[in-house]
Amino acid sequence: MGRFFGRRINFGDLVVQLLQVVVLVIVVVALYNTITTGRYTSRHWVSLIFAGLAQGSIYALIALGYTMVYGILRMINFAHGEVYMAGAFSTVFLAQHFASNGFLNAQPVLAITVLILFAALVSMAVAFLLERIAYRPLRNAPRLIPLITAIGASFTLQYTFRGFYGTQFRSYPEVTALRGTVSLFGYSIPIVQLVVLAAAVVLMFVLYWYVERTKAGKAMRAVSEDKAVARLMGIDIDKVIVTTFLIGGALAGAAGVFNGLYRPQGVYYFMGFFPGVKAFTAAVLGGIGNIPGAMVGGLVLGMLESLGPNAILEGLGIPGANQLKDVIAFTFLVLILIFRPQGIFGERLREKKV
Amino acid sequence: MAMLEVKDIHTYYDNIHALKGVSLEVNEGEIVTLIGANGAGKTTTLRTISGLIRPTAGQVKLNGEDLADYETHELVYKGISMVPEGRGVFAQLTVEENLEMGAYSRNDNRVRDDIENIYTLFPRLQERRRQVAGTLSGGEQQMLATGRAMMARPKLLLLDEPSMGLAPILVEGIFDTIQNINKEGTTVLLVEQNALMALSIADRGYVLQTGEIVLSDTAKKLSNNKMVQKAYLGVD
């Protein structure tokens, strides 16, 4: 604490502001370096943007699960990455089966729809059990308790699925119809990226319509604001809470299939961890509890991860920048928590609002 | 048989004994008021009736049926609706969405008409129908909370200090509304600190003091009671 021109200056704020300037300068210098060296063409940047949007829409779908549960229970469901893994991992076998009997390539739209539904069902079942077994008994416990439980549940799920399907890495089969590129504004964009992006955007619109326009969606917002009053309206809050987990699960399951189409490899029991943490970052970035925030946060994070290595890290002369994607996400999480904990749209993470 | 019977209920907050054997009755068609000083247990009584808190002993009965096995949200379907203390509007929902939530328990197709009726009753709400409720003034929020409770078409309406924080002119408006709601067939249990106003529209009243009913009588007799006058009506 001190006084500066008669205004009280908080030492912590001063440090944060200094840091802000430092980060800004670094980013600007890096971008300047990248642009002036002119190593990459616009084609390169556009392809990175679309890759980022595809990846980001997968983050966004997972992030919605974090943000919706937070909105209703003021709790971070840290096992949500495993909800995603459950759907993605279970469905890889069905996908391989569809590939080997020819269904996948004969009827790609139908087959992929079935895969999405199947993954959504598995993830919903896991989310449902999580709520019922792990979180509901702790609804009135101090906040740290469900958090610890979530981490425990996360391990339990990982090892349960390892028990089911083993430790081997699996891959989603390739869908011929998604191979190749289309030309957009003179740039060629992989079809799979556009499909993933479009499908995710459709799901997000449906969700937005549900929450904003339907009676059940309005009840969900009412429960998120005041549970006691919501009960006085005749709303069964347990049902609303379960529905929230189910919707989050369905979106995570769908994200699992989209991920399998986009990046077929690396399907195994631990596959939920990184997307989980990144989707959480996206949710915090958008403002935790805020639904459009999670959507935007996911897309922004996806693009940042995609553009960041070439645009910023290389500009700083950091070698092997493309291997540092994950570092970008985590650095970013730390930066948001320092500079703007309330995210883009949200309110500050508050101790108690319920 | 009374519509609502509260029989010797004891309610605790951890180890605070907030209600020490409260009994009261509300007959169909009546306005009954429950008056008492701050901390007497008025809110606790309403919260116990609506099932938000459970009594450790005693019973709450609606038309002779024990309500112990019902959850709060189920009581709405049984015809009990409550305007909580401090109004409890959903600040981030619009005025109209708040009214729709009031009708959550209903599946009939008259909800739209009832919303229009509330707007006729409170034209201010109509002007602000698309505005989020958090931006309303205190008086407007009270109108919204009252209108929202009516949207459930309750048989029994529980009101917790509807006059709190309102200008005298608005208080009269709210009390007129309560009388009208009652005339149209809704039974009312009204908690108030504004004892004068409450007794002026009520049929009967109960006086609550530190968790116990110390007096009960017709509203007229209570207004003339020396002790009530001294403690609650500011008459020496």
Ligand SMILES: Nc1ncnc2c1ncn2[C@@H]1O[C@H](COP(=O)(O)OP(=O)(O)OP(=O)(O)O)[C@@H](O)[C@H]1O
């Ligand atoms: N959540 C709570 N936890 C602990 N004690 C409480 C709680 N709510 C109320 N009490 C206590 O119970 C008693 C009755 O409170 P209650 O809110 O029912 O009073 P009231 O008559 O409604 O008062 P007011 O006119 O101020 O609204 C008070 O002593 C109060 O301190």
Ligand SMILES: [Mg+2]
């Ligand atoms: Mg009170």
